Amino acid sequence: MNYHNYKQVCCFALTIALCSANTYAEQTTKGDSMNKVTYEENLQLSADSAWQVLADFGGFLKWAASGSIELEGEGPGMIRRLNMDGAPGITAERADVIDHETRTLVYTLVEGNPIGMASYRARVQLHAVGDNACNITWLGEFTAIDGADPDEVTTALKGAYVGMTKALVAYVVH
Numbered sequence: 322m323n324y325h326n327y328k329q330v331c332c333f334a335l336t337i338a339l340c341s342a343n344t345y346a347e348q349t350t351k352g353d354s355m356n357k358v359t360y361e362e363n364l365q366l367s368a369d370s371a372w373q374v375l376a377d378f379g380g381f382l383k384w385a386a387s388g389s390i391e392l393e394g395e396g397p398g399m400i401r402r403l404n405m406d407g408a409p410g411i412t413a414e415r416a417d418v419i420d421h422e423t424r425t426l427v428y429t430l431v432e433g434n435p436i437g438m439a440s441y442r443a444r445v446q447l448h449a450v451g452d453n454a455c456n457i458t459w460l461g462e463f464t465a466i467d468g469a470d471p472d473e474v475t476t477a478l479k480g481a482y483v484g485m486t487k488a489l490v491a492y493v494v495h
């Protein structure tokens with residue numbers, strides 16, 4: 322399968338995860354209103370090559386999904402407004418941390434309610450585990466909108482992390 326076809330498959334998987342809850346959840350921690358979702362995977366990519374893609378907060382649609390993006394600002398504080406094909410409504414996220422030394426990206430939902438989330442903050446971090454291998458760790462914290470089942474949101478968010486990880490790998494090895 323060529324990269325273009327693989328990206329279409331990954332985009333489809335990400336869209337399904339964002340629009341439904343037909344995936345699985347690995348780990349969830351629930352408090353009164355805050356829910357946490359983690360996903361971790363070892364990748365056969367250099368941490369530096371994967372980080373170059375993740376650190377380009379405004380370039381999300383180049384590798385993870387299809388649709389349109391509008392950018393406001395640059396670097397930490399930057400806002401990306403996403404209108405992804407197959408996903409309802411516009412979602413806007415703010416880059417809070419882009420730390421090149423620790424290869425950490427933190428971003429917060431500032432507009433929209435994707436997959437039933439009223440609030441959302443994500444952290445993705447890469448750790449080198451060799452010259453051409455790294456570990457990716459996603460941590461998401463969210464509160465569900467009234468009427469949304471937090472377990473379904475958790476499952477959909479986990480599916481989005483899996484889909485984005487697969488899309489990242491496909492893009493970097495392309």
